[in-house]
Amino acid sequence: MKTNLLNVLSEPELEKLVSRALKLFEQGLCCPVMCQAPRGSRPCGAPEEGIKVASFAIHDGEEPPVSGWNGAGNIFFSGCSAKCLFCQNWPISHNNNGKIYNSGEFSEKIKKLIDKKVHNINFVTGDHFLGKVIESLWKVREAVNLPLIYNCSGCHNHELFEILLKTMDIFLFDVKYCDNTLSSKYSNIQNYTEYNLKCLEMLLEADIPWIEDDLGLLKRGVIIRHLVLPDHIDNSLQVIELLNDFKKRGLNFKLSLMSQYFPAHKALDIEVLNTKVASAQYRKIAEAVEFYEIEGWTQSL
Numbered sequence: 001m002k003t004n005l006l007n008v009l010s011e012p013e014l015e016k017l018v019s020r021a022l023k024l025f026e027q028g029l030c031c032p033v034m035c036q037a038p039r040g041s042r043p044c045g046a047p048e049e050g051i052k053v054a055s056f057a058i059h060d061g062e063e064p065p066v067s068g069w070n071g072a073g074n075i076f077f078s079g080c081s082a083k084c085l086f087c088q089n090w091p092i093s094h095n096n097n098g099k100i101y102n103s104g105e106f107s108e109k110i111k112k113l114i115d116k117k118v119h120n121i122n123f124v125t126g127d128h129f130l131g132k133v134i135e136s137l138w139k140v141r142e143a144v145n146l147p148l149i150y151n152c153s154g155c156h157n158h159e160l161f162e163i164l165l166k167t168m169d170i171f172l173f174d175v176k177y178c179d180n181t182l183s184s185k186y187s188n189i190q191n192y193t194e195y196n197l198k199c200l201e202m203l204l205e206a207d208i209p210w211i212e213d214d215l216g217l218l219k220r221g222v223i224i225r226h227l228v229l230p231d232h233i234d235n236s237l238q239v240i241e242l243l244n245d246f247k248k249r250g251l252n253f254k255l256s257l258m259s260q261y262f263p264a265h266k267a268l269d270i271e272v273l274n275t276k277v278a279s280a281q282y283r284k285i286a287e288a289v290e291f292y293e294i295e296g297w298t299q300s301l
Contacts, residue, residue, distance in 0.1 A: 003145045004169050006137055014138050017163050021131030030160055031081035031127045032195045033188060043188065045079030045096035046128040051136070052078035054091075054098040056109045058118055062172070063256050063297055065218035066120065066149065073118030073146070075110075077126040082153045083188040084176075086229070086273050090265035093125065106136045111143050119217050120170065122149040127160060134167055147219050154224075155195040158202070165206050171222045172256075173203070178238035186273075204251045222253040223296070227261055228285055230277045236285045244292040255296035257289055277301065 009017070024030040025046070028037030035043050046052065058071035066072050076089070078098030087093045101109065110121060121144065126133055137144055147169040154174035156164070164171075175196060177183045183192030203222055210221040224243060228236050243255060259282055267273035279301050286298050 004148050005167055006134075006141050006144060006148060009166070013166075014134070017166060018131055018135045018138065021134060021160065021163050023131075024157060024160055025128060025131055029157060030130065031157055031189075032155055032191065033081050034157075042079075042128070043083070044081045044128045047100055050100040050102050051106050051129045051132050052096065052098045052100045053106070053109075054078050056113055058113070058116060059122065062122065063218075063223055063254075065212055065216055066122070066170070066172070066223070068119045068215075068217050070117045070119055072120050072122040072149070073110075073113035073116070074122045074124055074151075075113075075126070076124045077129055079128060080125045080153070081127060081188060082125075082155065082192075085186050085270065086261070086264060086267035088260075088262065088264045094265065103132065103136045103139065106133070107140045110137070111140060114143065114146060118146070120147040120149050122151050122172070123168075124151040125153060126150075127152070127156060130160060130163065134163075153189075154199060155189050155192050156199055158195075158198055161199050161202055165202065169220050170218055171203065171208070172225060173199070173222060173253075174225050174227075175200070175239050175243065176227065177235060178242055179235055182232065182235055200246055200251070203253075204246060204249060207250075208252065210252055210254070222251070223256055224253045225256045225258060227258045228277050228282055229261060229273065230275045231272050231281070233281045233284060237288055240285065240288045240292065240294070243294060247292070247294060253296075255289060255294045257286060257296070257298045259299040259301045 028035040054076040059074035060067045060071045062072050078096045080093035091097045149170040150168040151172040184190040211219040263274045282301050
C-alpha cells in the first residue's frame with residue numbers, strides 16, 4: 001500500500017525532482033532571497049555539503065491531527081531564508097546551530113524516528129536542503145511509510161514549491177504578512193506577499209484533499225498558520241480576509257491561529273514587538289475567524 005506521495009513516484013520521476021532541487025541550491029535560487037550561491041556565506045547558513053540539522057525530535061506541540069498521541073517526527077533544519085527578527089527558534093534559524101549529516105546518516109536518523117512510532121515526518125524550514133533531503137528519502141523510501149509534512153514560512157521559489165507539491169503530503173503553511181512593509185522590516189524577504197500569494201494559488205490549483213484516518217490522524221491536507229504579532233491587528237485582519245477569499249474560491253484548508261508570540265532575539269530591541277499580544281486585539285482577530293466560519297484551531301491566549 002502506498003502511504004505517501006514519495007512512494008507513488010517512479011524512479012525516473014524522483015531522479016528528475018532531485019536533480020531540479022539540487023540545481024536550485026547549487027545556483028542559489030532555492031528561495032526568494034536569490035543569493036546566487038556565494039560559496040561559504042549563504043544568507044540561510046546552509047553548508048555546501050551535507051544537511052545541517054539542529055534536532056531530530058518527537059514533537060507534541062503541533063495541531064491535534066498532526067501530533068496525535070505519539071507525536072510528530074520533527075526535523076528542525078539549521079538556518080532559514082526568512083530570518084524573522086522575532087523568531088522564537090533564533091538559535092537555529094539565525095545562529096545556525098546544528099550538526100552536518102551526510103545522506104546516509106540523515107536516512108538513518110529518519111528511520112530511528114519512525115522506529116519511535118511517530119505519526120509522520122515533519123520537515124521544518126528546509127528549502128535550502130530539499131534536494132538532498134529527497135535524495136536521502138529516496139534511498140530508504142520503502143521504510144518511510146508515513147505522511148511527509150512540509151512545515152514552512154509560506155514564501156518559496158515557485159519551482160521549488162512545485163517539487164514540494166509532488167513530494168509532500170501535508171503542508172503546515174505560514175501566512176505571516178499581507179504587507180511587504182512589514183516583511184521588509186521584520187524578515188529577510190522583502191517581497192514576501194508576492195511569493196506567498198503565488199504559493200497559495202498553487203495550493204488552490206493542486207486541490208489537496210483533507211484526509212484523516214479513522215483515528216483522526218492527518219494523512220493529507222493543508223493547515224495554514226498565522227502568528228499574531230503585538231500591535232499589528234490590521235495585518236492579521238487582512239490575512240484573515242485573504243484566507244476567506246481563498247476559502248470562497250475553493251482552497252481546502254484549516255486555519256491555525258496562533259497566540260504563542262513572545263519577544264525573542266532582536267524583537268527585544270524593537271519597542272512595538274517587545275511585548276505580548278493584548279487580549280483585546282487577539283479576541284478581535286479570533287472573532288473575524290469565527291465570523292468568516294473558517295475551520296481550524298484558535299490557541300487560547
